[in-house]
Amino acid sequence: MPAVDMIGYHNLLPNPLVMVNNGHTVAINIPKLTEVEKANGDFIPYVRGAKLPGEFEVESVHFHWGDKNNRGAEHVINDIRYTMEMHIVHRNTKYASLADALEFADGAAVLGFFFNLDEDDSLGLTAICRHLHLIPEANDAMNLTITFALSSLIANVDVDKFYTYKGSLTTPPCSEAITWVLYPDPIPISPKQIARFRQLQDTQDGALVDNFRQLQSIGNRRVFMRNGNNKHAFVEALKKELDYKKWDWYN
Known part of the structure; x- marks a missing residue:
C-alpha cells in the first residue's frame, strides 16, 4: 500500500481562516479560493494515495478532547486512548460540496492525529491555543489574523506509518462516507x-x-496497516501475496 501524498500541506492556508466553537468542538474552516487565486495557480491542499478512492481537498480541521488526561481521542490504539485527537477533513474533489459528498461512500476522507500529554507544548498548536479565549461560548466564531501550513500541526509525525479503514462520521448524521487514515505516533500537548x-x-x-x-x-470492517519503518518485512509479505495485515479491534 503506498503512502498518503499530502499535496500542498507545506503551503500557507488561504485567508481568512475562520475558527468557531460550534458547541461540540473547535473547528477551523478553510475558505474557498477565488477565481483570481485559481488563475494564479493557487490551490487548496489535498491528499491522494494509500486506499483513498480519488483526490480529496481539505475542508476543515477540528478536535476531540476529554475532561481527564486519559481520554479524549475517538480511536483507541493498542488499548490506549490519548488526550486529544485532531481530524483534518477532506472532500472528494468529484463532489461540489462536503454536504453532497457525504451522500456517497467515497465522499470524504479524514486524517486523524493523536495528542499525548507532555511537559512540552505542541508548537503547531501555539497559534490556535492563543486564540481560544476569543471563542469561549457555543456559536462564537472569529477570523484568525494569522495563517499556517497544515504540516506545522503534524511536525515530527511519521506519516509513512498509518492505519486505514472505511467508516463513518463520528458526529451526526454519522454518514458511512469516510475513508479514515490514522497516524499512531502521538504529538505532545502540554497541560497548559x-x-x-x-x-x-x-x-x-x-x-x-x-x-x-x-x-x-x-x-465486518477491515483495518489495514502500513508500517513505513519495516520496509524489508513489508517486501517479504508482498512476496507471499500478503499485501495487508488485518487487525480485529473490539470495544
Whole structure:
C-alpha cells in the first residue's frame, strides 16, 4: 500500500481562516479560493494515495478532547486512548460540496492525529491555543489574523506509518462516507494547552469536554496497516501475496 501524498500541506492556508466553537468542538474552516487565486495557480491542499478512492481537498480541521488526561481521542490504539485527537477533513474533489459528498461512500476522507500529554507544548498548536479565549461560548466564531501550513500541526509525525479503514462520521448524521487514515505516533500537548480547550463552553452552558463518540464495534470492517519503518518485512509479505495485515479491534 503506498503512502498518503499530502499535496500542498507545506503551503500557507488561504485567508481568512475562520475558527468557531460550534458547541461540540473547535473547528477551523478553510475558505474557498477565488477565481483570481485559481488563475494564479493557487490551490487548496489535498491528499491522494494509500486506499483513498480519488483526490480529496481539505475542508476543515477540528478536535476531540476529554475532561481527564486519559481520554479524549475517538480511536483507541493498542488499548490506549490519548488526550486529544485532531481530524483534518477532506472532500472528494468529484463532489461540489462536503454536504453532497457525504451522500456517497467515497465522499470524504479524514486524517486523524493523536495528542499525548507532555511537559512540552505542541508548537503547531501555539497559534490556535492563543486564540481560544476569543471563542469561549457555543456559536462564537472569529477570523484568525494569522495563517499556517497544515504540516506545522503534524511536525515530527511519521506519516509513512498509518492505519486505514472505511467508516463513518463520528458526529451526526454519522454518514458511512469516510475513508479514515490514522497516524499512531502521538504529538505532545502540554497541560497548559489542553486546559485552554477545556475552558470552552458547550451549547448547554457546561464545559465543552468529552466530545468524543462512544467506541463502536468494528463489525465486518477491515483495518489495514502500513508500517513505513519495516520496509524489508513489508517486501517479504508482498512476496507471499500478503499485501495487508488485518487487525480485529473490539470495544
